Amino acid sequence: MGVLHLLFLTLSLTTMSTKAHNITQILSPFPDYTTFNNLLTQTKLADEINSRRTITVLVVNNVAISDLATKNPLSAIKTALSLLVLLDYFDGAKLHQLSGGAATTTTLYQTTGRAEGNLGFVNITDLKGGKVGFGSAVPGSASDSAYKKEVKKIPYNISVLEVTEPIMATGILSSSASDMNITAGLEKAGCKTFAALITSTGVAKLFQVAADKGLTVFAPSDEAFRAPNAPDLSKLTNADVVSILQYHALASYSPIGTLKTAKGPIITMATNGAGKFDLTVTTAGDEVTLETGVDSSRIASTLIDSTPLCIFTVDNVLLPPELFGKAPLPAPAAEPVMSPSHAPVVSSPSKAQFLRRLRRRCSLRLRHLWNLRRKVRRRNRVRQRTARRTVKSAPAPRNSRRLSKPYSPRQRRLLSPFSCPKSFISHQFFFSHLEFVLFFS
Ligand SMILES: *[C@@H]1O[C@H](CO)[C@@H](O)[C@H](O)[C@H]1NC(C)=O
Ligand SMILES: *[C@@H]1O[C@H](CO)[C@@H](O)[C@H](O)[C@H]1NC(C)=O
Ligand SMILES: *[C@@H]1O[C@H](CO)[C@@H](O)[C@H](O)[C@H]1NC(C)=O
Numbered sequence: 001m002g003v004l005h006l007l008f009l010t011l012s013l014t015t016m017s018t019k020a021h022n023i024t025q026i027l028s029p030f031p032d033y034t035t036f037n038n039l040l041t042q043t044k045l046a047d048e049i050n051s052r053r054t055i056t057v058l059v060v061n062n063v064a065i066s067d068l069a070t071k072n073p074l075s076a077i078k079t080a081l082s083l084l085v086l087l088d089y090f091d092g093a094k095l096h097q098l099s100g101g102a103a104t105t106t107t108l109y110q111t112t113g114r115a116e117g118n119l120g121f122v123n124i125t126d127l128k129g130g131k132v133g134f135g136s137a138v139p140g141s142a143s144d145s146a147y148k149k150e151v152k153k154i155p156y157n158i159s160v161l162e163v164t165e166p167i168m169a170t171g172i173l174s175s176s177a178s179d180m181n182i183t184a185g186l187e188k189a190g191c192k193t194f195a196a197l198i199t200s201t202g203v204a205k206l207f208q209v210a211a212d213k214g215l216t217v218f219a220p221s222d223e224a225f226r227a228p229n230a231p232d233l234s235k236l237t238n239a240d241v242v243s244i245l246q247y248h249a250l251a252s253y254s255p256i257g258t259l260k261t262a263k264g265p266i267i268t269m270a271t272n273g274a275g276k277f278d279l280t281v282t283t284a285g286d287e288v289t290l291e292t293g294v295d296s297s298r299i300a301s302t303l304i305d306s307t308p309l310c311i312f313t314v315d316n317v318l319l320p321p322e323l324f325g326k327a328p329l330p331a332p333a334a335e336p337v338m339s340p341s342h343a344p345v346v347s348s349p350s351k352a353q354f355l356r357r358l359r360r361r362c363s364l365r366l367r368h369l370w371n372l373r374r375k376v377r378r379r380n381r382v383r384q385r386t387a388r389r390t391v392k393s394a395p396a397p398r399n400s401r402r403l404s405k406p407y408s409p410r411q412r413r414l415l416s417p418f419s420c421p422k423s424f425i426s427h428q429f430f431f432s433h434l435e436f437v438l439f440f441s
């Protein structure tokens with residue numbers, strides 16, 4: 001129990017220290033930045049900004065951004081705005097103290113993996129007369145975007161500065177992927193099996209339709225389908241295969257920054273009245289993991305992030321508990337899941353998630369024991385009935401001890417509270433305590 005208490009203590013400490021900033025809230029008191037603020041929310045850049053530390057956001061007022069906002073698709077707007085998010089902390093004072101009067105800094109656009117050449121970098125130049133200019137680092141670009149003022153700073157977590165106009169570079173607005181061929185993109189990225197499955201089952205058509213409004217796909221790599229724990233799809237019904245494929249997609253645009261901030265389970269395209277089919281997300285640094293309750297998978301890479309479509313590759317096939325929930329339930333003694341020495345491995349950042357998983361495991365385990373007990377009892381009744389019939393037809397010995405004989409040694413142990421094996425008693429003891437801790441924490 002000591003280990004568990006220690007674990008809860010560390011978990012509560014980590015939850016307490018993750019107090020994040022909220023860019024939407026920071027900008028909301030300023031009527032000049034409403035367009036900019038709305039665009040950050042629509043493109044989900046707000047989530048990305050909130051999940052990072054040591055960051056500078058260059059904001060542009062409603063007038064200066066109207067051209068960009070009205071003449072371009074959301075995917076292009078997102079690219080342009082991500083050039084205004086610098087992955088370093090700059091406030092007014094620092095801008096005027098750049099060594100050599102200039103600096104090159106990385107932007108959020110660089111992290112998408114789509115930035116060619118210097119497109120993901122911004123040059124800051126201390127110009128004559130105390131002015132500071134921002135411009136793309138692509139050779140030949142002008143430093144047209146001038147620093148105006150500090151809007152808000154929380155040293156050294158986030159700084160918000162106003163600049164005169166968006167930073168532009170040739171080619172920045174031409175990226176368009178909304179009409180891309182999803183299956184072709186998947187094939188190119190080493191997800192041929194997944195691409196073939198979604199095509200043959202017709203799920204690709206559902207994806208293509210959803211892609212206009214918002215779609216996120218977690219495509220397992222070809223290796224994932226060859227792994228020993230991958231499901232044998234040939235043994236499943238067509239409907240189940242479709243459910244599994246839909247389980248690998250969300251009917252919303254959820255880029256990596258949004259997944260990182262997801263609290264609680266997220267529903268998938270497989271979610272319906274008959275099953276939850278949901279996923280939970282755990283984050284450790286930059287690594288994002290999807291948990292199904294049966295297995296989990298790391299997000300390996302971002303294939304496409306182009307509002308409103310996002311495609312990731314994942315290392316494992318995600319197994320929904322609705323279809324595979326009963327698989328990992330071997331005999332009680334052979335299941336080491338809950339041994340206390342195992343508990344510290346759960347270093348997930350969210351206490352709520354950890355508790356939820358623990359509860360689910362407990363209830364599965366209890367249900368398993370309960371079913372076992374019921375099965376044995378039912379057999380017991382049947383045997384008694386047959387025995388009674390035998391008694392009627394033939395005079396049986398009065399003290400019919402043979403009633404208890406047909407049971408296997410394990411069944412007898414389960415039925416008798418006094419001849420329990422040690423492991424069973426310790427399970428009972430462990431769970432009664434665990435329940436106590438769970439429901440009072
Ligand atoms: C940030 O603030 C906005 C508005 O105040 C709110 O709607 C949103 O939920 C907040 N985001 C987070 C991650 O707390
Ligand atoms: C940006 O800065 C780098 C490094 O100082 C320089 O090589 C590059 O030419 C600059 N780009 C522009 C457009 O000024
Ligand atoms: C800056 O971020 C750290 C880490 O998330 C946090 O502990 C700290 O309170 C933040 N600082 C301010 C002033 O909000």
Ligand SMILES: *[C@@H]1O[C@H](CO)[C@@H](O)[C@H](O)[C@H]1NC(C)=O
Nearest residue numbers: 180181182183184185187188
């Ligand atoms: C998408 O690409 C696949 C092959 O990669 C092709 O068979 C299919 O016809 C394409 N779909 C569209 C709508 O172009």
